[in-house]
Amino acid sequence: MVDGAAAVDSAPFAAAASVRRRTLGGEAWRRFRRHRLAVVSAVVLFLMIAAVALGPFLWRVPINDIDFAAHLQGPSLAHPLGTDDLGQDLLARMLYGGRISLAVGLAAMLVAIVAGTIIGAIAGVSRGAVDSGLVWLIDLFLSLPQLPLLLLLIYLFRDQLKAVVGAQIGMFLLIVIVIGGFRWMSVARLVRAQFFSLREKEFVEAARALGASKLRQVVRHILPNALGPVIVAATIEVANAIIAESTLSFLGLGFPPDVPSWGRLLYDAKDYLDIAPHWALFAGGAIFLTVMTINYIGDGLRDAFDPRKVI
Protein backbone atom coordinates (compact mmCIF):
# COMPACT_ATOMS: atom_id res chain seq x y z
CA MET A 1 0.00 0.00 0.00
CA VAL A 2 2.68 2.40 1.09
CA ASP A 3 4.92 1.21 -1.72
CA GLY A 4 2.19 1.71 -4.30
CA ALA A 5 1.41 5.23 -3.17
CA ALA A 6 5.07 6.11 -3.27
CA ALA A 7 5.40 4.69 -6.78
CA VAL A 8 2.40 6.70 -8.03
CA ASP A 9 3.63 9.84 -6.34
CA SER A 10 7.16 9.60 -7.56
CA ALA A 11 6.35 8.77 -11.19
CA PRO A 12 6.08 12.38 -12.46
CA PHE A 13 9.16 13.33 -10.48
CA ALA A 14 11.10 10.47 -11.99
CA ALA A 15 10.06 11.57 -15.48
CA ALA A 16 11.04 15.18 -14.74
CA ALA A 17 14.34 14.06 -13.31
CA SER A 18 15.17 11.97 -16.35
CA VAL A 19 14.53 14.97 -18.63
CA ARG A 20 16.68 17.27 -16.55
CA ARG A 21 19.37 14.72 -15.78
CA ARG A 22 22.71 16.00 -16.92
CA THR A 23 26.16 14.83 -16.05
CA LEU A 24 28.40 17.25 -14.14
CA GLY A 25 30.59 17.67 -17.20
CA GLY A 26 27.62 18.24 -19.51
CA GLU A 27 26.18 20.86 -17.19
CA ALA A 28 29.55 22.61 -17.00
CA TRP A 29 29.84 22.54 -20.80
CA ARG A 30 26.35 24.08 -21.14
CA ARG A 31 27.33 26.87 -18.75
CA PHE A 32 30.72 27.37 -20.41
CA ARG A 33 29.10 27.91 -23.82
CA ARG A 34 27.18 30.87 -22.40
CA HIS A 35 30.47 32.77 -21.93
CA ARG A 36 30.94 33.91 -25.51
CA LEU A 37 34.46 35.31 -25.14
CA ALA A 38 35.59 32.13 -23.45
CA VAL A 39 34.36 30.05 -26.38
CA VAL A 40 36.06 32.37 -28.88
CA SER A 41 39.24 32.16 -26.81
CA ALA A 42 39.04 28.37 -26.75
CA VAL A 43 38.84 28.33 -30.55
CA VAL A 44 41.76 30.77 -30.92
CA LEU A 45 43.88 28.82 -28.44
CA PHE A 46 43.05 25.57 -30.21
CA LEU A 47 44.15 27.09 -33.53
CA MET A 48 47.41 28.26 -31.97
CA ILE A 49 48.08 24.83 -30.49
CA ALA A 50 47.32 23.21 -33.84
CA ALA A 51 49.64 25.69 -35.56
CA VAL A 52 52.63 25.00 -33.33
CA ALA A 53 51.94 21.26 -33.32
CA LEU A 54 51.45 20.84 -37.08
CA GLY A 55 53.10 23.99 -38.45
CA PRO A 56 56.70 22.71 -38.54
CA PHE A 57 55.54 19.85 -40.81
CA LEU A 58 54.06 22.33 -43.31
CA TRP A 59 56.58 25.17 -43.02
CA ARG A 60 59.79 23.23 -43.54
CA VAL A 61 62.33 26.06 -43.19
CA PRO A 62 64.95 25.08 -40.57
CA ILE A 63 65.03 27.25 -37.42
CA ASN A 64 68.81 27.76 -37.56
CA ASP A 65 69.37 28.46 -41.25
CA ILE A 66 71.72 31.47 -41.11
CA ASP A 67 71.54 33.93 -44.04
CA PHE A 68 73.27 37.25 -43.40
CA ALA A 69 72.09 38.62 -46.76
CA ALA A 70 68.52 38.62 -45.40
CA HIS A 71 69.03 39.70 -41.79
CA LEU A 72 66.56 41.83 -39.78
CA GLN A 73 64.06 41.96 -42.65
CA GLY A 74 60.41 42.73 -42.12
CA PRO A 75 57.66 40.33 -43.19
CA SER A 76 57.86 39.22 -46.82
CA LEU A 77 56.71 36.30 -48.95
CA ALA A 78 59.89 34.32 -48.37
CA HIS A 79 59.77 35.04 -44.62
CA PRO A 80 56.15 35.72 -43.55
CA LEU A 81 57.22 36.95 -40.10
CA GLY A 82 60.56 38.43 -41.18
CA THR A 83 64.03 37.42 -40.07
CA ASP A 84 66.27 37.99 -37.02
CA ASP A 85 69.79 39.38 -36.71
CA LEU A 86 71.34 36.21 -38.19
CA GLY A 87 68.80 36.04 -41.03
CA GLN A 88 67.00 33.06 -39.46
CA ASP A 89 63.36 32.63 -40.42
CA LEU A 90 61.13 33.92 -37.62
CA LEU A 91 58.01 31.94 -38.57
CA ALA A 92 59.90 28.68 -38.15
CA ARG A 93 61.41 29.89 -34.87
CA MET A 94 58.05 31.10 -33.57
CA LEU A 95 56.39 27.77 -34.36
CA TYR A 96 59.18 25.86 -32.67
CA GLY A 97 59.25 28.28 -29.73
CA GLY A 98 55.50 27.89 -29.28
CA ARG A 99 55.98 24.19 -28.70
CA ILE A 100 58.54 24.92 -25.98
CA SER A 101 56.50 27.65 -24.29
CA LEU A 102 53.25 25.66 -24.31
CA ALA A 103 54.99 22.47 -23.19
CA VAL A 104 56.63 24.31 -20.29
CA GLY A 105 53.27 25.84 -19.36
CA LEU A 106 51.46 22.51 -19.33
CA ALA A 107 54.22 20.56 -17.57
CA ALA A 108 54.77 23.21 -14.88
CA MET A 109 51.00 23.36 -14.35
CA LEU A 110 50.94 19.58 -13.81
CA VAL A 111 53.76 19.81 -11.26
CA ALA A 112 51.97 22.61 -9.40
CA ILE A 113 48.56 20.93 -9.48
CA VAL A 114 49.79 17.48 -8.41
CA ALA A 115 51.93 18.87 -5.59
CA GLY A 116 49.22 21.31 -4.50
CA THR A 117 46.46 18.70 -4.56
CA ILE A 118 48.47 16.17 -2.55
CA ILE A 119 49.59 18.68 0.07
CA GLY A 120 46.16 20.30 0.26
CA ALA A 121 44.46 16.89 0.56
CA ILE A 122 46.79 15.77 3.35
CA ALA A 123 46.19 19.02 5.23
CA GLY A 124 42.45 18.76 4.55
CA VAL A 125 41.91 15.31 6.00
CA SER A 126 44.27 15.60 8.94
CA ARG A 127 43.74 17.72 11.99
CA GLY A 128 46.13 19.14 14.56
CA ALA A 129 49.88 19.24 14.10
CA VAL A 130 50.05 17.92 10.52
CA ASP A 131 47.49 20.44 9.30
CA SER A 132 49.01 23.43 11.07
CA GLY A 133 52.50 22.40 9.96
CA LEU A 134 51.42 22.24 6.33
CA VAL A 135 49.57 25.56 6.62
CA TRP A 136 52.76 27.11 7.99
CA LEU A 137 54.66 25.65 5.03
CA ILE A 138 52.12 27.09 2.58
CA ASP A 139 52.33 30.52 4.22
CA LEU A 140 56.11 30.37 4.20
CA PHE A 141 56.21 29.57 0.49
CA LEU A 142 53.67 32.32 -0.21
CA SER A 143 55.93 34.90 1.41
CA LEU A 144 59.06 33.80 -0.41
CA PRO A 145 60.32 36.31 -2.96
CA GLN A 146 59.61 34.07 -5.93
CA LEU A 147 61.37 35.66 -8.87
CA PRO A 148 64.71 36.19 -7.09
CA LEU A 149 64.62 32.57 -5.91
CA LEU A 150 63.64 31.28 -9.37
CA LEU A 151 66.57 33.14 -10.93
CA LEU A 152 68.88 31.92 -8.21
CA LEU A 153 67.87 28.25 -8.50
CA ILE A 154 68.12 28.24 -12.30
CA TYR A 155 71.48 29.94 -12.24
CA LEU A 156 72.92 27.69 -9.55
CA PHE A 157 71.73 24.33 -10.83
CA ARG A 158 71.63 24.56 -14.59
CA ASP A 159 75.23 23.45 -15.18
CA GLN A 160 74.81 20.39 -12.96
CA LEU A 161 71.62 19.26 -14.69
CA LYS A 162 73.06 19.96 -18.13
CA ALA A 163 75.94 17.63 -17.33
CA VAL A 164 73.56 14.85 -16.27
CA VAL A 165 70.77 14.87 -18.90
CA GLY A 166 71.93 17.20 -21.66
CA ALA A 167 71.40 20.92 -22.29
CA GLN A 168 67.84 21.01 -23.66
CA ILE A 169 66.16 18.38 -21.49
CA GLY A 170 68.10 19.54 -18.44
CA MET A 171 66.97 23.14 -18.86
CA PHE A 172 63.39 22.04 -19.58
CA LEU A 173 63.22 19.86 -16.45
CA LEU A 174 64.82 22.52 -14.27
CA ILE A 175 62.48 25.28 -15.44
CA VAL A 176 59.38 23.09 -15.12
CA ILE A 177 60.23 21.83 -11.64
CA VAL A 178 61.29 25.21 -10.30
CA ILE A 179 58.26 27.06 -11.69
CA GLY A 180 55.87 24.31 -10.55
CA GLY A 181 57.61 24.18 -7.18
CA PHE A 182 56.78 27.84 -6.53
CA ARG A 183 53.17 27.77 -7.67
CA TRP A 184 51.48 24.91 -5.80
CA MET A 185 50.46 26.96 -2.78
CA SER A 186 47.24 28.48 -4.09
CA VAL A 187 46.05 25.05 -5.26
CA ALA A 188 46.90 23.55 -1.87
CA ARG A 189 44.89 26.24 -0.05
CA LEU A 190 41.98 25.71 -2.41
CA VAL A 191 41.97 21.93 -2.00
CA ARG A 192 42.34 22.19 1.78
CA ALA A 193 39.38 24.56 2.04
CA GLN A 194 37.26 22.30 -0.20
CA PHE A 195 38.18 19.24 1.87
CA PHE A 196 37.25 21.03 5.08
CA SER A 197 33.67 21.56 3.94
CA LEU A 198 33.33 18.29 2.03
CA ARG A 199 34.57 15.97 4.76
CA GLU A 200 31.62 16.92 7.00
CA LYS A 201 29.00 16.28 4.28
CA GLU A 202 26.49 13.46 4.68
CA PHE A 203 27.66 11.38 1.73
CA VAL A 204 31.19 11.24 3.12
CA GLU A 205 29.80 10.36 6.52
CA ALA A 206 27.79 7.58 4.85
CA ALA A 207 30.91 6.22 3.19
CA ARG A 208 32.72 6.39 6.52
CA ALA A 209 29.85 4.57 8.23
CA LEU A 210 30.00 1.86 5.54
CA GLY A 211 33.60 1.28 6.52
CA ALA A 212 35.38 2.94 3.61
CA SER A 213 39.06 3.47 4.32
CA LYS A 214 40.44 7.01 4.62
CA LEU A 215 42.10 6.67 1.19
CA ARG A 216 38.87 5.48 -0.44
CA GLN A 217 36.88 8.32 1.15
CA VAL A 218 39.35 10.80 -0.26
CA VAL A 219 39.87 9.34 -3.73
CA ARG A 220 36.31 8.19 -4.48
CA HIS A 221 34.16 10.66 -2.59
CA ILE A 222 35.91 13.89 -1.58
CA LEU A 223 38.42 14.53 -4.37
CA PRO A 224 36.01 14.27 -7.35
CA ASN A 225 33.76 16.87 -5.71
CA ALA A 226 36.69 19.22 -5.09
CA LEU A 227 37.90 19.12 -8.69
CA GLY A 228 35.91 22.04 -10.16
CA PRO A 229 37.94 24.87 -8.60
CA VAL A 230 41.13 22.86 -9.18
CA ILE A 231 40.41 22.73 -12.92
CA VAL A 232 39.90 26.49 -12.98
CA ALA A 233 43.15 27.00 -11.05
CA ALA A 234 44.95 24.61 -13.40
CA THR A 235 43.91 26.67 -16.42
CA ILE A 236 45.19 29.89 -14.88
CA GLU A 237 48.40 28.12 -13.80
CA VAL A 238 49.23 27.32 -17.45
CA ALA A 239 49.12 31.05 -18.25
CA ASN A 240 51.19 31.88 -15.16
CA ALA A 241 53.78 29.25 -16.01
CA ILE A 242 54.10 30.54 -19.59
CA ILE A 243 54.67 34.05 -18.21
CA ALA A 244 57.18 32.74 -15.65
CA GLU A 245 59.17 30.89 -18.33
CA SER A 246 59.12 33.93 -20.62
CA THR A 247 60.30 36.09 -17.72
CA LEU A 248 63.24 33.80 -17.03
CA SER A 249 64.19 33.66 -20.70
CA PHE A 250 63.70 37.41 -21.02
CA LEU A 251 66.14 38.01 -18.17
CA GLY A 252 68.68 35.78 -19.95
CA LEU A 253 68.41 32.93 -17.44
CA GLY A 254 66.04 30.64 -19.32
CA PHE A 255 66.54 28.64 -22.46
CA PRO A 256 69.76 28.98 -24.52
CA PRO A 257 69.59 30.74 -27.94
CA ASP A 258 69.34 27.45 -29.85
CA VAL A 259 66.04 26.71 -28.06
CA PRO A 260 64.01 29.77 -29.14
CA SER A 261 61.08 29.81 -26.71
CA TRP A 262 58.90 32.92 -27.11
CA GLY A 263 60.54 34.58 -24.10
CA ARG A 264 63.99 33.86 -25.51
CA LEU A 265 62.98 35.38 -28.88
CA LEU A 266 61.86 38.51 -27.05
CA TYR A 267 65.15 38.65 -25.13
CA ASP A 268 67.12 38.47 -28.39
CA ALA A 269 64.78 40.97 -30.06
CA LYS A 270 64.95 43.70 -27.42
CA ASP A 271 68.31 45.05 -28.61
CA TYR A 272 66.98 45.53 -32.16
CA LEU A 273 63.79 47.30 -31.17
CA ASP A 274 64.62 50.39 -33.25
CA ILE A 275 65.49 48.62 -36.53
CA ALA A 276 63.41 45.43 -36.37
CA PRO A 277 60.36 46.01 -34.15
CA HIS A 278 58.44 43.19 -35.89
CA TRP A 279 60.68 40.65 -34.16
CA ALA A 280 59.73 41.72 -30.62
CA LEU A 281 56.10 42.39 -31.54
CA PHE A 282 55.49 38.91 -32.98
CA ALA A 283 57.13 37.10 -30.05
CA GLY A 284 55.49 39.25 -27.39
CA GLY A 285 52.17 39.18 -29.22
CA ALA A 286 52.18 35.38 -29.21
CA ILE A 287 52.78 35.28 -25.45
CA PHE A 288 50.07 37.90 -24.86
CA LEU A 289 47.51 36.16 -27.08
CA THR A 290 48.11 32.77 -25.45
CA VAL A 291 47.94 34.14 -21.91
CA MET A 292 44.83 36.21 -22.64
CA THR A 293 42.91 33.35 -24.25
CA ILE A 294 43.82 31.05 -21.36
CA ASN A 295 42.66 33.67 -18.85
CA TYR A 296 39.34 34.07 -20.68
CA ILE A 297 38.88 30.29 -20.73
CA GLY A 298 39.62 30.31 -16.99
CA ASP A 299 36.90 32.94 -16.50
CA GLY A 300 34.46 30.84 -18.50
CA LEU A 301 35.30 27.72 -16.52
CA ARG A 302 34.88 29.60 -13.26
CA ASP A 303 31.36 30.56 -14.30
CA ALA A 304 30.74 26.98 -15.46
CA PHE A 305 31.85 25.36 -12.22
CA ASP A 306 30.37 27.90 -9.82
CA PRO A 307 27.04 26.44 -8.70
CA ARG A 308 26.10 29.66 -6.88
CA LYS A 309 25.85 31.47 -10.15
CA VAL A 310 22.58 31.05 -12.04
CA ILE A 311 22.99 31.11 -15.79
Place this chain on the structure above:
Amino acid sequence: MSRYVVKRLLIAVPSILGISVILFTVLALAPGDPFSALATDPSIPPSVAAALRAKFGLDDPIYLRYLRWLVAMLHGEWGFSFASRMDVATLILQRLPTTLFVLGASQVLALIVALPVGIYAGVRPYSLGDQIASTLALIGFSLPTFFTGLIFILLFSITLHWLPFVYSSDVGGTGLEWYWLHIRQALMPVAVLGLFQGATWTRFVRAAVLDVARLDYVTTARAKGLAERVVVLKHIVRNAMIPVVTLIALQMPVVFGGAIITEQIFRVPGIGSLLISAILANDTPVIMAVTFVFACLVILFNLIADLLYGCLDPRISYG
Protein backbone atom coordinates in the same frame (compact mmCIF):
# COMPACT_ATOMS: atom_id res chain seq x y z
CA MET B 1 46.36 47.36 19.83
CA SER B 2 50.03 47.28 20.81
CA ARG B 3 49.66 43.69 22.01
CA TYR B 4 48.29 42.76 18.59
CA VAL B 5 51.24 44.45 16.86
CA VAL B 6 53.72 42.64 19.11
CA LYS B 7 51.96 39.33 18.44
CA ARG B 8 52.11 39.86 14.68
CA LEU B 9 55.79 40.81 14.94
CA LEU B 10 56.51 37.63 16.90
CA ILE B 11 54.83 35.59 14.14
CA ALA B 12 56.92 37.38 11.49
CA VAL B 13 60.23 36.44 13.14
CA PRO B 14 60.03 32.67 12.51
CA SER B 15 59.00 33.37 8.90
CA ILE B 16 62.09 35.49 8.33
CA LEU B 17 64.25 32.84 9.99
CA GLY B 18 62.64 30.11 7.86
CA ILE B 19 63.26 32.09 4.69
CA SER B 20 66.86 32.78 5.65
CA VAL B 21 67.44 29.05 6.31
CA ILE B 22 65.96 28.13 2.89
CA LEU B 23 68.05 30.77 1.14
CA PHE B 24 71.24 29.82 2.87
CA THR B 25 70.75 26.09 2.20
CA VAL B 26 70.08 26.67 -1.50
CA LEU B 27 73.20 28.77 -1.82
CA ALA B 28 75.33 26.33 0.12
CA LEU B 29 74.12 23.31 -1.90
CA ALA B 30 74.90 25.03 -5.19
CA PRO B 31 78.16 24.42 -6.98
CA GLY B 32 79.08 28.09 -7.56
CA ASP B 33 81.65 29.58 -5.20
CA PRO B 34 83.12 33.10 -5.10
CA PHE B 35 86.62 31.63 -4.94
CA SER B 36 86.31 29.23 -7.85
CA ALA B 37 87.72 31.94 -10.11
CA LEU B 38 90.74 32.20 -7.82
CA ALA B 39 91.37 28.47 -8.06
CA THR B 40 91.76 28.59 -11.83
CA ASP B 41 93.75 31.82 -11.86
CA PRO B 42 97.40 30.75 -12.37
CA SER B 43 98.82 33.94 -10.86
CA ILE B 44 97.41 33.11 -7.41
CA PRO B 45 99.23 30.32 -5.58
CA PRO B 46 96.95 27.57 -4.19
CA SER B 47 98.13 28.27 -0.65
CA VAL B 48 96.85 31.86 -0.87
CA ALA B 49 93.50 30.67 -2.25
CA ALA B 50 93.23 28.14 0.59
CA ALA B 51 94.14 30.80 3.14
CA LEU B 52 91.44 33.08 1.73
CA ARG B 53 88.90 30.27 1.89
CA ALA B 54 89.87 29.59 5.49
CA LYS B 55 89.73 33.30 6.36
CA PHE B 56 86.18 33.62 5.06
CA GLY B 57 85.27 30.26 6.64
CA LEU B 58 84.07 28.63 3.41
CA ASP B 59 85.28 25.16 4.45
CA ASP B 60 83.32 25.01 7.71
CA PRO B 61 80.16 22.88 8.09
CA ILE B 62 76.99 24.51 6.80
CA TYR B 63 75.22 25.14 10.13
CA LEU B 64 78.29 26.96 11.48
CA ARG B 65 78.39 29.14 8.38
CA TYR B 66 74.67 29.86 8.74
CA LEU B 67 74.98 30.81 12.40
CA ARG B 68 77.97 33.02 11.68
CA TRP B 69 76.07 34.70 8.84
CA LEU B 70 73.00 35.22 11.01
CA VAL B 71 75.01 36.78 13.85
CA ALA B 72 76.82 39.03 11.37
CA MET B 73 73.47 40.03 9.79
CA LEU B 74 72.12 40.99 13.20
CA HIS B 75 75.19 43.14 13.81
CA GLY B 76 74.58 44.92 10.53
CA GLU B 77 77.60 43.36 8.84
CA TRP B 78 76.21 42.20 5.54
CA GLY B 79 79.43 40.98 4.02
CA PHE B 80 81.69 42.22 1.28
CA SER B 81 80.85 42.19 -2.42
CA PHE B 82 83.60 40.33 -4.25
CA ALA B 83 82.57 41.76 -7.61
CA SER B 84 82.11 45.46 -6.79
CA ARG B 85 84.75 45.55 -3.98
CA MET B 86 82.31 47.27 -1.64
CA ASP B 87 80.39 46.55 1.53
CA VAL B 88 77.12 44.85 0.65
CA ALA B 89 75.19 47.06 3.06
CA THR B 90 76.52 50.24 1.40
CA LEU B 91 75.74 48.85 -2.03
CA ILE B 92 72.17 47.98 -1.09
CA LEU B 93 71.56 51.27 0.71
CA GLN B 94 72.71 53.10 -2.43
CA ARG B 95 70.27 51.16 -4.61
CA LEU B 96 67.26 50.69 -2.30
CA PRO B 97 65.82 54.25 -2.46
CA THR B 98 65.46 54.08 -6.27
CA THR B 99 63.63 50.75 -6.07
CA LEU B 100 61.33 51.96 -3.30
CA PHE B 101 60.58 55.18 -5.19
CA VAL B 102 59.64 53.38 -8.41
CA LEU B 103 57.70 50.67 -6.55
CA GLY B 104 55.86 53.12 -4.30
CA ALA B 105 54.87 55.40 -7.15
CA SER B 106 53.64 52.48 -9.24
CA GLN B 107 51.55 51.09 -6.38
CA VAL B 108 49.95 54.50 -5.85
CA LEU B 109 49.15 54.60 -9.57
CA ALA B 110 47.73 51.06 -9.36
CA LEU B 111 45.43 52.06 -6.49
CA ILE B 112 44.32 55.25 -8.25
CA VAL B 113 43.29 53.11 -11.23
CA ALA B 114 41.96 50.05 -9.44
CA LEU B 115 39.77 51.57 -6.70
CA PRO B 116 37.44 53.78 -8.76
CA VAL B 117 37.28 51.46 -11.76
CA GLY B 118 36.78 48.33 -9.65
CA ILE B 119 34.10 49.94 -7.48
CA TYR B 120 32.29 51.36 -10.52
CA ALA B 121 32.32 47.97 -12.27
CA GLY B 122 31.33 46.12 -9.11
CA VAL B 123 28.21 48.18 -8.30
CA ARG B 124 26.98 48.05 -11.91
CA PRO B 125 27.75 44.45 -12.87
CA TYR B 126 27.30 43.46 -16.53
CA SER B 127 26.60 47.05 -17.61
CA LEU B 128 28.44 48.43 -20.62
CA GLY B 129 30.93 50.27 -18.40
CA ASP B 130 31.61 47.10 -16.43
CA GLN B 131 32.17 45.10 -19.59
CA ILE B 132 34.66 47.65 -20.95
CA ALA B 133 36.45 47.86 -17.59
CA SER B 134 36.55 44.06 -17.18
CA THR B 135 37.88 43.54 -20.70
CA LEU B 136 40.59 46.16 -20.24
CA ALA B 137 41.52 44.68 -16.85
CA LEU B 138 41.85 41.19 -18.34
CA ILE B 139 43.96 42.49 -21.22
CA GLY B 140 46.07 44.47 -18.74
CA PHE B 141 46.90 41.55 -16.57
CA SER B 142 47.48 39.22 -19.53
CA LEU B 143 50.15 41.60 -20.87
CA PRO B 144 53.44 40.58 -19.26
CA THR B 145 55.43 43.55 -17.89
CA PHE B 146 58.44 42.77 -20.07
CA PHE B 147 56.30 43.06 -23.21
CA THR B 148 54.51 46.28 -22.14
CA GLY B 149 57.91 47.73 -21.27
CA LEU B 150 59.22 47.04 -24.77
CA ILE B 151 56.05 48.44 -26.38
CA PHE B 152 56.35 51.63 -24.30
CA ILE B 153 59.99 52.03 -25.34
CA LEU B 154 59.07 51.43 -28.97
CA LEU B 155 56.22 53.93 -28.80
CA PHE B 156 57.41 56.74 -26.53
CA SER B 157 61.19 56.59 -26.97
CA ILE B 158 61.90 55.28 -30.45
CA THR B 159 58.87 56.49 -32.43
CA LEU B 160 57.80 59.64 -30.59
CA HIS B 161 61.12 60.58 -28.88
CA TRP B 162 59.22 61.82 -25.84
CA LEU B 163 60.85 59.94 -23.00
CA PRO B 164 64.33 58.55 -22.28
CA PHE B 165 64.47 54.76 -22.03
CA VAL B 166 67.56 54.55 -19.85
CA TYR B 167 67.11 55.53 -16.21
CA SER B 168 70.10 57.38 -14.83
CA SER B 169 70.72 58.13 -11.19
CA ASP B 170 72.61 61.30 -12.11
CA VAL B 171 70.34 63.24 -14.45
CA GLY B 172 71.99 66.64 -14.09
CA GLY B 173 70.00 69.85 -13.93
CA THR B 174 69.22 71.82 -10.77
CA GLY B 175 66.18 72.80 -8.78
CA LEU B 176 62.87 72.28 -10.54
CA GLU B 177 64.55 70.95 -13.66
CA TRP B 178 66.14 68.16 -11.60
CA TYR B 179 62.73 67.09 -10.30
CA TRP B 180 61.23 67.24 -13.78
CA LEU B 181 64.03 65.09 -15.27
CA HIS B 182 63.61 62.55 -12.50
CA ILE B 183 59.86 62.33 -12.96
CA ARG B 184 60.23 62.13 -16.74
CA GLN B 185 62.57 59.16 -16.65
CA ALA B 186 60.47 57.39 -14.01
CA LEU B 187 57.23 57.74 -16.00
CA MET B 188 57.61 54.61 -18.12
CA PRO B 189 58.80 52.16 -15.41
CA VAL B 190 56.12 53.41 -13.02
CA ALA B 191 53.40 53.21 -15.68
CA VAL B 192 54.39 49.68 -16.78
CA LEU B 193 54.37 48.35 -13.24
CA GLY B 194 51.42 50.40 -12.03
CA LEU B 195 49.09 49.55 -14.90
CA PHE B 196 49.82 45.83 -14.59
CA GLN B 197 49.10 45.85 -10.85
CA GLY B 198 46.14 48.17 -11.39
CA ALA B 199 44.58 45.69 -13.81
CA THR B 200 45.04 42.81 -11.37
CA TRP B 201 43.64 44.78 -8.45
CA THR B 202 40.70 46.07 -10.48
CA ARG B 203 39.59 42.45 -10.81
CA PHE B 204 40.00 41.90 -7.05
CA VAL B 205 38.09 45.07 -6.15
CA ARG B 206 35.29 44.33 -8.64
CA ALA B 207 34.83 40.76 -7.35
CA ALA B 208 34.83 41.88 -3.71
CA VAL B 209 32.38 44.74 -4.32
CA LEU B 210 30.14 42.41 -6.31
CA ASP B 211 30.04 39.94 -3.41
CA VAL B 212 29.21 42.60 -0.83
CA ALA B 213 26.73 44.59 -2.94
CA ARG B 214 24.16 41.78 -2.94
CA LEU B 215 24.08 41.36 0.85
CA ASP B 216 20.92 42.22 2.74
CA TYR B 217 22.36 45.05 4.82
CA VAL B 218 23.08 46.96 1.60
CA THR B 219 19.44 46.63 0.58
CA THR B 220 18.51 47.85 4.07
CA ALA B 221 20.76 50.87 3.69
CA ARG B 222 19.11 51.71 0.37
CA ALA B 223 15.65 51.14 1.84
CA LYS B 224 16.43 53.64 4.60
CA GLY B 225 16.75 56.18 1.81
CA LEU B 226 20.49 56.79 2.11
CA ALA B 227 22.12 58.48 -0.84
CA GLU B 228 23.73 56.08 -3.30
CA ARG B 229 27.11 57.72 -2.63
CA VAL B 230 26.86 56.94 1.07
CA VAL B 231 25.67 53.39 0.44
CA VAL B 232 28.56 52.68 -1.89
CA LEU B 233 31.36 54.42 -0.03
CA LYS B 234 30.37 53.80 3.60
CA HIS B 235 28.55 50.49 3.42
CA ILE B 236 29.86 48.53 0.45
CA VAL B 237 33.44 49.66 -0.06
CA ARG B 238 34.57 49.45 3.53
CA ASN B 239 33.54 45.80 3.83
CA ALA B 240 34.74 44.94 0.33
CA MET B 241 38.22 46.21 1.17
CA ILE B 242 38.78 43.46 3.75
CA PRO B 243 39.38 40.61 1.28
CA VAL B 244 41.11 43.02 -1.13
CA VAL B 245 43.75 43.88 1.47
CA THR B 246 44.53 40.18 1.92
CA LEU B 247 44.77 39.59 -1.81
CA ILE B 248 47.04 42.60 -2.28
CA ALA B 249 49.32 41.36 0.49
CA LEU B 250 49.48 37.95 -1.22
CA GLN B 251 50.44 39.72 -4.45
CA MET B 252 53.55 41.31 -2.93
CA PRO B 253 56.02 38.68 -4.21
CA VAL B 254 54.59 39.26 -7.71
CA VAL B 255 55.00 43.02 -7.29
CA PHE B 256 58.66 42.66 -6.39
CA GLY B 257 59.17 40.26 -9.29
CA GLY B 258 57.66 42.89 -11.58
CA ALA B 259 60.06 45.45 -10.11
CA ILE B 260 63.04 43.28 -11.04
CA ILE B 261 61.81 42.98 -14.64
CA THR B 262 61.09 46.69 -15.08
CA GLU B 263 64.42 47.64 -13.54
CA GLN B 264 66.10 45.35 -16.02
CA ILE B 265 64.22 46.73 -19.06
CA PHE B 266 64.69 50.41 -18.24
CA ARG B 267 68.09 49.89 -16.61
CA VAL B 268 66.89 51.43 -13.35
CA PRO B 269 69.79 51.27 -10.87
CA GLY B 270 67.79 49.60 -8.10
CA ILE B 271 68.26 46.41 -6.10
CA GLY B 272 66.47 44.32 -8.76
CA SER B 273 69.07 45.02 -11.41
CA LEU B 274 71.72 44.64 -8.70
CA LEU B 275 70.42 41.11 -8.07
CA ILE B 276 70.63 40.13 -11.73
CA SER B 277 74.16 41.48 -12.15
CA ALA B 278 75.19 39.78 -8.88
CA ILE B 279 73.78 36.45 -10.08
CA LEU B 280 75.66 36.74 -13.37
CA ALA B 281 78.88 37.67 -11.51
CA ASN B 282 78.43 34.82 -8.98
CA ASP B 283 78.60 37.38 -6.16
CA THR B 284 77.16 35.25 -3.34
CA PRO B 285 77.01 37.80 -0.48
CA VAL B 286 75.12 40.29 -2.64
CA ILE B 287 72.68 37.66 -3.95
CA MET B 288 72.02 36.50 -0.41
CA ALA B 289 71.53 40.00 0.94
CA VAL B 290 69.29 41.26 -1.89
CA THR B 291 67.07 38.17 -1.81
CA PHE B 292 66.87 38.55 1.96
CA VAL B 293 65.91 42.22 1.62
CA PHE B 294 63.15 41.21 -0.81
CA ALA B 295 61.94 38.56 1.65
CA CYS B 296 61.90 41.09 4.50
CA LEU B 297 59.97 43.58 2.35
CA VAL B 298 57.37 40.91 1.53
CA ILE B 299 56.95 40.07 5.21
CA LEU B 300 56.83 43.76 6.15
CA PHE B 301 54.00 44.35 3.70
CA ASN B 302 52.15 41.29 4.98
CA LEU B 303 52.47 42.76 8.46
CA ILE B 304 51.11 46.11 7.27
CA ALA B 305 48.22 44.27 5.60
CA ASP B 306 47.47 42.45 8.87
CA LEU B 307 47.34 45.75 10.73
CA LEU B 308 45.15 47.38 8.07
CA TYR B 309 42.92 44.35 8.26
CA GLY B 310 42.52 45.00 11.97
CA CYS B 311 41.56 48.63 11.30
CA LEU B 312 39.03 47.71 8.59
CA ASP B 313 37.38 44.86 10.40
CA PRO B 314 36.49 45.57 14.02
CA ARG B 315 35.41 41.92 14.43
CA ILE B 316 39.10 40.95 14.55
CA SER B 317 40.11 41.16 18.18
CA TYR B 318 43.43 42.63 19.09
CA GLY B 319 43.72 40.33 22.10
